[in-house]
Amino acid sequence: MPGLYLHIPFCKQACHYCNFHFSTNLQRKGEMVEALLVELEIQRHYLQGAPLTSIYFGGGTPSLLSASELERLFEKIYALHPVDSEAEITLEANPDDLSPDKLKALRDSPVNRLSIGIQSFSEADLRYMNRAHNAAEALSCIENALAAGFANLTADLIYGAPTTDDAQWAFNVQTMISLGIPHLSAYSLTVEDRTALAHMVQKGKTPPPDEDAAARQYEFLIDATESAGYAHYEISNFAREGWQARHNSSYWLGEPYLGIGPSAHSFDGVSRQWNIAHNAKYLQMLTTAKDGEALWYEIETLTPVQRYHDRLLTGLRTIWGVDPADFPSPFREHFLEKIRSFLQQGLVETYNGRYRLTRSGKFLADRITAWRLIFGAK
């Protein structure tokens, strides 16, 4: 069930922890929309005419798109692709962009799901992360989005920041639950290379995230969401019955997707490709591109070993796990041999013939290097 991803590579300001691709110079946003339209046209056959079951505007900050820019992108998408009548159409939004007018414009567009970058309801956390919104906006934007008719809402939270004590974290999680949003994603604060946070930690201006606090807060999150009826269906994702993210689930289930825009990735089941993560070069390459020329992306045909590792490492992180029968020989035998020690340590369990992480396994899953070493993945 293929999905379409569009990367909108602009943000009002740089969050200290973020290593996604974006620019805070918005001057070329209009040109970028034109280039996305060109790339959509050139890549129109990538998914071989299969109906789109999900469309995802990510970034960056897609809520910076104007109503007319969004309309032009949708016109092109619908002209080039059949779109399933039940397709999940998500747009990532930042709280400070979600004015009543913006929410109305989004409701009048095909967007039927918002993913809001809340991160915290604490002023101290938001300042520490250098978010563009404040605590009052974090709360009011969810209330306003629900009131505007966006029942299908998800929001992101970050735990483990030095400014986030356990009481604040409990407040953040309970506030999300009490607001009634059906889906929640939560990530541990990590210090990524070449970010302001890495620089601050290196200079001793801020302590690194406290791993013990992060583990406690993750545990609280799992308990609180479970008691409130959310399924923990992927390491960082929680949903009420029937509200799991279709687009992200398709990544974890190894389904094809087309990515448009700087730094976007695509996968057709056989090869993966990734666009250049540089706005000016992407614009230049797309405006001079001719149909059939591939100048703005690199491509790699996956070996059977890579396909096995990708399927294994993403599948194990989900509630659906992996089925050894899906792996051809000799990978099936390799899997069954290597997984034994994880079963013995209680990190993995079997469920209807499938293998998935236990609660303790989820705590260790982000130490993915260990898994990669044992399974030999690159």
Ligand code: SF4
């Ligand atoms: S708004 Fe999102 S993409 Fe932009 S800098 Fe912040 S975390 Fe990164």
